[in-house]
Amino acid sequence: MKKRIVIIEGDGIGPEVIQQGKKILLCINKKFNHNFCYTQAVAGALAIRKFNNPMPDNTIENCLQADAVLFGAIGHSKYEFYPRGMRPEDGLLRLRKEMKLFCNIRPIISYSDINYSSPIKHNILQNVDFVIYRELISGIYFGKKGRLTNGEVAYDYCIYSKDEIKRIGKLAFKAADDRKKKLTLVDKANVLETSRLWREVIKEISLDYPNVQLEYLYIDNASMKIIMNPMDFDVILSDNMFGDILSDEASLLSGSLGLMPSASIGENNKGLFEPIHGSYPQAAGKNIANPLGCILSVAMMFNYFSLYKEQQLIEKAVRSSIHNHIITKDIANPLEKYYSTEQVGNYIESYIKNH
Numbered sequence: 264m265k266k267r268i269v270i271i272e273g274d275g276i277g278p279e280v281i282q283q284g285k286k287i288l289l290c291i292n293k294k295f296n297h298n299f300c301y302t303q304a305v306a307g308a309l310a311i312r313k314f315n316n317p318m319p320d321n322t323i324e325n326c327l328q329a330d331a332v333l334f335g336a337i338g339h340s341k342y343e344f345y346p347r348g349m350r351p352e353d354g355l356l357r358l359r360k361e362m363k364l365f366c367n368i369r370p371i372i373s374y375s376d377i378n379y380s381s382p383i384k385h386n387i388l389q390n391v392d393f394v395i396y397r398e399l400i401s402g403i404y405f406g407k408k409g410r411l412t413n414g415e416v417a418y419d420y421c422i423y424s425k426d427e428i429k430r431i432g433k434l435a436f437k438a439a440d441d442r443k444k445k446l447t448l449v450d451k452a453n454v455l456e457t458s459r460l461w462r463e464v465i466k467e468i469s470l471d472y473p474n475v476q477l478e479y480l481y482i483d484n485a486s487m488k489i490i491m492n493p494m495d496f497d498v499i500l501s502d503n504m505f506g507d508i509l510s511d512e513a514s515l516l517s518g519s520l521g522l523m524p525s526a527s528i529g530e531n532n533k534g535l536f537e538p539i540h541g542s543y544p545q546a547a548g549k550n551i552a553n554p555l556g557c558i559l560s561v562a563m564m565f566n567y568f569s570l571y572k573e574q575q576l577i578e579k580a581v582r583s584s585i586h587n588h589i590i591t592k593d594i595a596n597p598l599e600k601y602y603s604t605e606q607v608g609n610y611i612e613s614y615i616k617n618h
């Protein structure tokens with residue numbers, strides 16, 4: 264298969280994890296005789312320094328022409344309080360918006376071999392396997408923002424249209440139908456008008472999916488249930504902000520934020536694949552960051568291209584590295600040896616070559 268990929272390293276540990284993700288991408292490319300070519304583009308702090316823009320137009324154009332983007336991380340403390348539009352995070356938001364990636368998919372799986380690395384009781388972690396569908400380009404993240412009264416008052420509008428809810432709702436129902444046939448809509452419908460609209464639209468779509476059980480949970484209740492009865496969930500659907508918060512919380516179930524991949528898809532037939540861990544500047548340059556979130560994001564990219572054998576082989580390699588404890592410090596048993604970012608990437612690469 265022929266595909267064009269744009270690779271963006273970004274900030275903090277981005278370049279290190281991307282190096283491993285790229286290694287796996289190229290390794291699969293060779294093993295399965297695909298024709299994936301890639302170019303690199305800049306974003307984040309480096310782009311602010313070079314072009315005074317966290318997401319240069321040129322990077323956006325490259326991404327719009329590609330079939331997929333593999334993204335490392337974004338965020339840098341130096342620019343944290345820069346004006347709106349100039350922060351590294353703003354760059355990522357702009358890219359998501361320009362690529363029309365309205366649906367962010369974050370799978371949550373527990374790995375029994377590393378249960379000890381989760382702060383949650385081990386009996387709760389049996390068979391956790393659900394996926395969060397988070398709306399990604401609307402809601403409070405993108406509503407009008409501003410200050411009034413000489414800056415003493417601030418506001419962020421949370422706005423959703425029926426169409427925005429419908430397009431992700433359909434994808435979430437389809438996912439639930441293909442999985443364990445349960446969809447949980449997480450909102451705050453006891454308070455928010457947007458949540459009420461979400462319920463109306465989702466209920467309407469549910470008529471087309473009689474086999475899928477639809478459940479509604481308020482966000483406060485859901486954040487409790489997600490760590491109390493995580494095996495009760497299959498597909499969780501939520502707006503931009505609630506999905507952001509829930510997915511970090513849910514990462515505790517798998518043991519580390521470093522393990523978590525994500526896919527962002529939309530209407531343009533192109534996707535963006537990124538680990539959810541963020542730039543983690545304290546670990547940058549130390550070769551200790553967990554590359555599995557990035558590598559599993561590459562697996563999600565192959566899934567997106569319907570290359571399931573490739574996806575499964577990567578996932579098998581990751582399981583093997585976890586099972587054999589060829590893992591980074593964040594998920595290693597404190598008394599055991601741990602491996603560097605690069606060593607974990609090398610293990611996965613050689614597993615793929617040999618299987």
Ligand code: IPM
Nearest residue numbers: 337338352355356507539541
């Ligand atoms: C995420 C991140 C981003 C978000 C930040 C970096 C803007 O937390 O992808 O979850 O809030 O969407």
Ligand code: MG
Nearest residue numbers: 507508511539
């Ligand atoms: Mg987040």
